[in-house]
Amino acid sequence: xxxxxxxxxxxxxxxxxxxxxxxxxxxxxxxxxxxxxxxxxxxxxxxxxxxxxxxxxxxxxxxxxxxxxxxxxxxxxxxxxxxxxxxxxxxxxxxxxxxxxxxxxxxxxxxxxxxxxxxxxxxxxxxxxxxxxxxxxxxxxxxxxxxxxxxxxxxxxxxxxxxxxxxxxxxxxxxxxxxxxxxxxxxxxxxxxxxxxxxxxxxxxxxxxxxxxxxxxxxxxxxxxxxxxxxxxxxxxxxxxxxxxxxxxxxxxxxxx
Numbered sequence: 001x002x003x004x005x006x007x008x009x010x011x012x013x014x015x016x017x018x019x020x021x022x023x024x025x026x027x028x029x030x031x032x033x034x035x036x037x038x039x040x041x042x043x044x045x046x047x048x049x050x051x052x053x054x055x056x057x058x059x060x061x062x063x064x065x066x067x068x069x070x071x072x073x074x075x076x077x078x079x080x081x082x083x084x085x086x087x088x089x090x091x092x093x094x095x096x097x098x099x100x101x102x103x104x105x106x107x108x109x110x111x112x113x114x115x116x117x118x119x120x121x122x123x124x125x126x127x128x129x130x131x132x133x134x135x136x137x138x139x140x141x142x143x144x145x146x147x148x149x150x151x152x153x154x155x156x157x158x159x160x161x162x163x164x165x166x167x168x169x170x171x172x173x174x175x176x177x178x179x180x181x182x183x184x185x186x187x188x189x190x191x192x193x194x195x196x197x198x199x200x201x202x203x204x205x206x207x208x209x210x211x212x213x214x215x216x217x218x219x220x221x222x223x224x225x226x227x228x229x230x231x232x233x234x235x236x237x238x239x240x241x242x243x244x245x246x247x248x249x250x251x252x253x254x255x256x257x
Contacts, residue, residue: 010046013037017047018054027051135212139170142215145224146231169234172241173211177204179245183252193251200244207237 020028020036028036033044143149143166150164180201184194214230226234 008039010043010050013039013043013047014050017051021051021055027055135174135208136167136170138212138215139173139208140164140166141219142211142226142230142234143167143169145215145218145226146234148234168238169211172238173204173208176241176245177201177208180204180248183248189252190254193248193254196251197248200248204241204244 016037017028017033020033027048030041030044030048033039033047034041037044037047039047148164148166148169150162152159152161153163154161180197183189183197184201187194211234214226218226
């Protein structure tokens with residue numbers, strides 16, 4: 001289809017549109033005008049508006065009365081004055097600002113930024129060997145001076161089985177001291193258990209040191225039997241260690257804070 005360089009105007013197409021109205025007997029739609037007259041939607045709309053003006057009779061204008069001629073003036077309403085909003089100056093963007101925004105948007109866990117290397121604990125074993133030998137010999141020697149010695153714990157069952165009860169002193173006292181120190185310094189468990197572990201651990205270490213001092217003084221003086229005061233304290237140690245150990249274990253497993 002050849003498109004004309006000078007498309008027809010609405011006035012030129014109006015006679016053909018009037019013939020279309022006469023043939024149809026009704027006012028055609030815009031789509032019908034587009035298809036019949038081969039025009040676009042704007043011209044079809046203008047042609048239909050012109051046809052409506054021709055077919056619609058003009059309504060008589062109402063007579064104006066003196067009251068209608070001069071309407072009452074509308075009182076002016078004072079509009080509130082608008083206060084201009086002050087414009088804040090944007091802060092200058094620096095490298096530090098960009099880094100702070102990036103840190104807030106994507107925080108890096110502290111565990112990933114700083115990885116502290118744990119201190120090895122194997123030197124404690126080397127330190128414990130001489131201490132173990134000295135503490136063991138001191139408690140065993142003090143136990144023999146206070147009445148601890150060889151017993152047969154299974155008479156009638158295993159008569160040949162014997163046990164030196166002096167070893168109960170270093171095992172009980174020093175093991176409980178190490179256990180209480182662990183509970184106190186580890187930070188685990190509730191506050192009551194840690195407080196009990198703290199003071200009982202300090203008391204066990206002081207009592208162990210006093211026991212070593214008493215043994216070495218009596219050994220240096222040639223004493224073979226300890227005084228009754230020392231014997232009384234040493235005899236109560238296994239019972240005291242059992243009670244403190246059981247109490248600390250119960251407190252450590254208690255759910256209260």
